[in-house]
Amino acid sequence: MIERAEPELRRSLGLVSAVTIVVGGVIGSGIFLKPLDISRSLPSPAWIYGIWAVLGAVCLFGAFAYAELGTMFPEAGGQYAFLREAYGKFTAFLYGWCFLFVINSGTIAALAVAFGGSLARVVPMSAEAEVVAAAAMILALAIVNHFGVRFGAALQNVATFAKLGALGAIALGGFLFAHPSSSTRATADPSFVRPDLVTGLVASAIAIFWAYEGWYQLPFSAAELKRPERDLPRGLIVGVLILVAVYVGVNAVYLHVVPIDEMRSLHAEIDVPRLTIERTFGVAAASWLALLVCLSVFGAANPNLLSSTRAIYAMAKDGLVPHAFTRVHPTYRTPTLAIWSQAVWALALVVVLKTFRDITDYVVFAALIFYGLTVAAVYVMRWRAPGATRPFRCIGYPVTPAFFIAVVAFVDVRTLMDPDTRQNALIGLGILAAGLPVYALMRQRGAHG
Numbered sequence: 001m002i003e004r005a006e007p008e009l010r011r012s013l014g015l016v017s018a019v020t021i022v023v024g025g026v027i028g029s030g031i032f033l034k035p036l037d038i039s040r041s042l043p044s045p046a047w048i049y050g051i052w053a054v055l056g057a058v059c060l061f062g063a064f065a066y067a068e069l070g071t072m073f074p075e076a077g078g079q080y081a082f083l084r085e086a087y088g089k090f091t092a093f094l095y096g097w098c099f100l101f102v103i104n105s106g107t108i109a110a111l112a113v114a115f116g117g118s119l120a121r122v123v124p125m126s127a128e129a130e131v132v133a134a135a136a137m138i139l140a141l142a143i144v145n146h147f148g149v150r151f152g153a154a155l156q157n158v159a160t161f162a163k164l165g166a167l168g169a170i171a172l173g174g175f176l177f178a179h180p181s182s183s184t185r186a187t188a189d190p191s192f193v194r195p196d197l198v199t200g201l202v203a204s205a206i207a208i209f210w211a212y213e214g215w216y217q218l219p220f221s222a223a224e225l226k227r228p229e230r231d232l233p234r235g236l237i238v239g240v241l242i243l244v245a246v247y248v249g250v251n252a253v254y255l256h257v258v259p260i261d262e263m264r265s266l267h268a269e270i271d272v273p274r275l276t277i278e279r280t281f282g283v284a285a286a287s288w289l290a291l292l293v294c295l296s297v298f299g300a301a302n303p304n305l306l307s308s309t310r311a312i313y314a315m316a317k318d319g320l321v322p323h324a325f326t327r328v329h330p331t332y333r334t335p336t337l338a339i340w341s342q343a344v345w346a347l348a349l350v351v352v353l354k355t356f357r358d359i360t361d362y363v364v365f366a367a368l369i370f371y372g373l374t375v376a377a378v379y380v381m382r383w384r385a386p387g388a389t390r391p392f393r394c395i396g397y398p399v400t401p402a403f404f405i406a407v408v409a410f411v412d413v414r415t416l417m418d419p420d421t422r423q424n425a426l427i428g429l430g431i432l433a434a435g436l437p438v439y440a441l442m443r444q445r446g447a448h449g
Helices: 015-026 035-041 045-072 079-087 089-122 127-146 149-176 180-184 197-212 218-224 228-257 260-265 271-281 289-306 310-317 336-352 356-384 399-417 419-448
Strands: none
Touching: 015 149, 015 218, 015 228, 015 289, 035 045, 035 197, 035 260, 035 271, 045 079, 045 197, 045 218, 045 228, 045 356, 045 399, 079 089, 079 218, 079 310, 079 356, 089 127, 089 289, 089 310, 089 336, 089 356, 089 419, 127 289, 127 336, 149 228, 149 271, 149 289, 197 228, 197 356, 197 399, 197 419, 218 228, 228 260, 228 271, 271 289, 289 336, 310 336, 356 399, 356 419, 399 419
8 A cells, every 4th residue: 555645835935925924024013012112211212223223133143043044954843943953852842832832822912912902993892892803813814824825925925015115105204294393292291200221221122022023934934935045044134124124214204203202201002103194194194004003913923824833843743742733734735733723822812811012021031032042053053063054154153143142131131130021021931831841741651652
């Protein structure tokens, strides 16, 4: 009897899709909902421009490292595969565990909450209806990605170009058409008290790392890139450079149209982009902002099911989660069980947690731990396999990865030290620690199986 080979993932993604996975997977809620918190944390516009640019450069340095590792291991699993090759299955499992229950699913849940809240500004609805809208977004994305990577990539391309076009219009219009009187409307809030500089920098870093969250997702789809040795590093680097340019440019417009003293006196997170659009294109145009945010978060959530679920597929290949997760749909060539399991868990987080800010804070804390470990894997692999084929070599090695590691470690340590952010960090550590007995149990069962 001839044994039928299991279907594999299909290589169907080109360079344009690679760039849009990076850009479209990152631009979501952060550029709209985080500038208010950042303005309250830093002393001047120069500091705001600087931290957006510097942390963008930090992510670019991380992309250099991920590109080297991605071209060394052009397989499904991305960051999970890098950690497995550098440190072994234990560290890779802990990442996969945290990825499943915090990083990936938490990102989907946070974006879905932002989607529901933004939609409620267009169609008045109750809090319960917002949860339903958030759940509908998750289900819609799961269905699209169930039916094939091409459908998910096509959705990604359309959403990304639409978002970039809208943000480009805001940036250009803000400088060309904003009402001149808007620059004189600043009124300082006498009750405002800015935190000390270090605390403010860390709070801003957490917010900005959320805005950049997802830049690392492309390597998860390496097994579906037509030419991963070329398109993976180009997609990562070009994508991150576009993100830095867009974010710095849009923040420049925000501060040009809504001066910092006035910005600090605002109350709702959405008020910064709302006032910018209102003073640039008029009140009627500002009413469309909520739809723009909906489109933005919808496109940002898509790669979490298009690309990131490939880590679950890779873990199943290694026997660290049930073998059923290796199933690839015979027609659509997608890891359907992995897609739907993440969608269901994200739905649970939406129902239980509900709060956008808390979800984003603990997602960032957990993600930074593994960002640092993954970038450090470049040093490990250079030492363990100096002669290995490296189609792309980390630019600026050994300085750029060291700088990346130092920044993310500092932010996480300070997050644990700050009473205002400690709780969310401890939740992330608690979930990470819960993976230890699970790994031990699976190893024990494997030994007796």
